[in-house]
Amino acid sequence: MPRVKKEEQPEKKPRKKTKPIQAVKGMKDILPPEQYVWDHILENSRKMCQDFGFGRIETPIVENTELFKRGVGQVTDIVEKEMFSFETQGGDKVSLRPEGTAGVVRSYIENGMSRWSQPVRLYYEGSMFRYDKPQQGRYREFHQFGAEVLGEDSPAIDAQVIYLAWKIFQKIGIKDVSVQINSIGCATCRAKYKKLLTDYYDMKINKLCVDCKRRLEKNPMRLLDCKEDKCMQVAAGAPQIIDNLCPDCHDHFKSVLEFLDELEISYVLNSNLVRGLDYYTKTVFEIWAEGDDSESRQTALGGGGRYDGLVGLLGGEETPAVGFSFGTERVAEKVMKMNLNLEPKITKDVFLVQLGDLARRKVMKVFDKLIDTDITVGESFGRGSIKSQLRTANKVRAKIALIVGQKEALDGTVIARDMKSGMQETVIVEDVVKEVRRMLRK
Numbered sequence: 001m002p003r004v005k006k007e008e009q010p011e012k013k014p015r016k017k018t019k020p021i022q023a024v025k026g027m028k029d030i031l032p033p034e035q036y037v038w039d040h041i042l043e044n045s046r047k048m049c050q051d052f053g054f055g056r057i058e059t060p061i062v063e064n065t066e067l068f069k070r071g072v073g074q075v076t077d078i079v080e081k082e083m084f085s086f087e088t089q090g091g092d093k094v095s096l097r098p099e100g101t102a103g104v105v106r107s108y109i110e111n112g113m114s115r116w117s118q119p120v121r122l123y124y125e126g127s128m129f130r131y132d133k134p135q136q137g138r139y140r141e142f143h144q145f146g147a148e149v150l151g152e153d154s155p156a157i158d159a160q161v162i163y164l165a166w167k168i169f170q171k172i173g174i175k176d177v178s179v180q181i182n183s184i185g186c187a188t189c190r191a192k193y194k195k196l197l198t199d200y201y202d203m204k205i206n207k208l209c210v211d212c213k214r215r216l217e218k219n220p221m222r223l224l225d226c227k228e229d230k231c232m233q234v235a236a237g238a239p240q241i242i243d244n245l246c247p248d249c250h251d252h253f254k255s256v257l258e259f260l261d262e263l264e265i266s267y268v269l270n271s272n273l274v275r276g277l278d279y280y281t282k283t284v285f286e287i288w289a290e291g292d293d294s295e296s297r298q299t300a301l302g303g304g305g306r307y308d309g310l311v312g313l314l315g316g317e318e319t320p321a322v323g324f325s326f327g328t329e330r331v332a333e334k335v336m337k338m339n340l341n342l343e344p345k346i347t348k349d350v351f352l353v354q355l356g357d358l359a360r361r362k363v364m365k366v367f368d369k370l371i372d373t374d375i376t377v378g379e380s381f382g383r384g385s386i387k388s389q390l391r392t393a394n395k396v397r398a399k400i401a402l403i404v405g406q407k408e409a410l411d412g413t414v415i416a417r418d419m420k421s422g423m424q425e426t427v428i429v430e431d432v433v434k435e436v437r438r439m440l441r442k
């Protein structure tokens with residue numbers, strides 16, 4: 001190759017650093033240290049649901065947009081401004097699911113679950129998407145764990161669902177939760193109540209925020225949980241749904257509360273709790289973490305309620321139903337602050353140590369023999385120095401170090417060193433599992 005004289009060499013331009021690509025706004029990675037917390041939350045939640053007789057369901061992340069428009073409701077924040085919607089190449093209008101209930105109900109209808117033994121109890125977990133303003137505890141991709149009971153209208157089931165949610169939080173370690181509860185009645189009592197409410201708000205229209213003014217005509221109950229200060233002041237004097245329930249809804253709610261009393265679950269009656277989704281009827285509730293940090297006061301860990309009209313609305317037979325879900329990020333943030341020490345201490349029975357390239361190849365064979373057994377094995381194949389490898393072996397509290405140097409690699413042997421006593425013996429690779437087992441039994 002012709003040599004280029006030094007002075008003729010082109011000037012080396014500093015390599016321009018490529019701008020790193022970041023995660024989409026409002027979406028985040030869940031890294032290994034958080035995974036211990038997530039596993040803790042999800043494993044306990046799944047176990048509790050299974051103990052309560054729920055079966056797991058998975059529904060697609062993408063559904064026809066119409067499902068959410070009809071199910072969650074046209075005049076809700078979610079459908080009006082928070083959905084990730086797009087058209088497929090085939091022209092179908094679809095959306096990333098903003099919540100889990102509508103998909104579960106679609107599946108109940110589509111798979112003829114009304115012919116199964118009722119009630120049908122289902123639990124689910126997965127990503128949900130809402131184009132919300134990102135902040136602590138509020139993301140554009142978040143995860144929910146939820147449970148739904150379809151085909152039963154007894155107030156005992158409402159109480160049982162709240163009990164299940166409460167038990168899950170207890171099991172996870174969030175003991176200090178409060179249940180806020182309300183009844184928003186059925187179509188009959190709600191129609192009368194909405195009239196009362198509209199009349200009340202009509203008189204106060206000048207004191208309302210822009211959103212509330214707009215919503216007043218189509219969805220007056222949403223005005224009750226507007227978080228704007230001036231609207232909250234107006235809401236404080238509004239007629240209460242609880243005083244306007246029909247006898248059936250009144251008795252149903254009373255009964256739910258009696259069951260909760262029996263189960264010794266403390267609750268707070270909140271007459272302004274209406275929830276942000278339109279499918280609810282009768283019981284609605286939210287679960288809040290108690291505490292004086294600002295997040296505990298601002299965001300609910302979970303919420304749910306009865307939705308007796310949704311199956312019918314989505315094209316199935318009229319079927320009563322009730323359920324709840326919690327946001328896994330919010331629960332994980334709470335658990336993380338509690339320092340529960342969930343990260344498992346990594347310990348290994350055996351640690352592999354190699355010296356040189358040939359030994360590294362041979363030691364992989366030893367790894368292959370051990371990995372299929374119940375013997376736990378650690379390695380640092382990337383490292384060369386024996387000192388640093390033995391340090392790692394100590395860190396994982398390995399009982400035996402299996403050392404392969406140049407000689408052993410050629411002989412097809414390994415040195416097995418008892419890390420505690422320092423005693424060493426040479427074993428042939430073929431016998432390594434047998435010999436390690438013998439040494440571990442000592």
Ligand code: HAM
Nearest residue numbers: 099101137138139142301302303304305323324325327
């Ligand atoms: P939701 O109250 O809209 O209800 O959401 C339930 C939970 O999901 C919330 O309490 C919160 O923890 C979490 N969540 C909601 N939005 C976000 C967000 N942007 N970022 C992080 N977490 C969030 C439902 O979705 C109903 N499907 C619950 C239900 C089930 N009702 C009956 N069955």
